[in-house]
């Protein structure tokens with residue numbers, strides 16, 4: 001870490017989170033990363049499609065897309081909607097170098113994963129959907145790598161040897177520098193990330209594929225198919241949030 005680049009504000013922020021036990025958002029006293037009232041204000045993805053976790057108005061349904069074209073993955077964990085506090089935290093990490101927002105996000109996801117996988121088999125390996133090398137160079141880091149690294153730390157703390165492994169070299173590589181998903185129209189996004197990613201090293205049979213946000217799901221679907229073609233038998237999707245899709249809500 002280049003300490004000279006850290007501003008005094010950032011050092012104060014890190015200090016107050018580490019030593020004073022303050023909520024990462026509102027700075028009031030909190031035992032965990034977020035205080036109770038901030039936690040209550042989180043946009044929970046309470047009603048969603050049973051399979052792809054697309055936010056819906058009613059629960060226990062399969063969305064139209066999953067009925068007509070079922071996704072290649074069976075398990076999808078997406079505890080929040082991409083709005084409100086969650087959107088601010090993810091944008092903070094991605095665009096404003098607010099790296100101290102990584103921990104509250106991964107803590108929330110790991111709590112949800114512990115519940116979802118209770119009594120079930122955990123994936124053997126954790127992979128993340130990477131950014132293109134030129135975007136990593138521009139931003140200075142890959143946010144999905146940073147989030148997946150912290151998530152593994154927290155899961156290992158609770159799961160020990162059962163924790164999915166995160167290899168130093170992520171087996172998925174982005175080879176085409178496509179425009180950011182959020183800046184495209186739905187039609188453009190659905191055209192998909194064809195030939196944008198490749199699998200570059202051997203993978204386990206049961207994979208967890210992590211991304212911070214799932215929008216149309218076309219990137220996740222593309223990467224899942226690549227992983228299945230490369231020898232995986234099951235790919236579970238782990239995302240922090242799903243974007244509410246106004247045109248397709250039920």
Ligand SMILES: [Zn+2]
Nearest residue numbers: 023026035038
């Ligand atoms: Zn708070």
Ligand SMILES: [Zn+2]
Nearest residue numbers: 049052063066
């Ligand atoms: Zn669905």
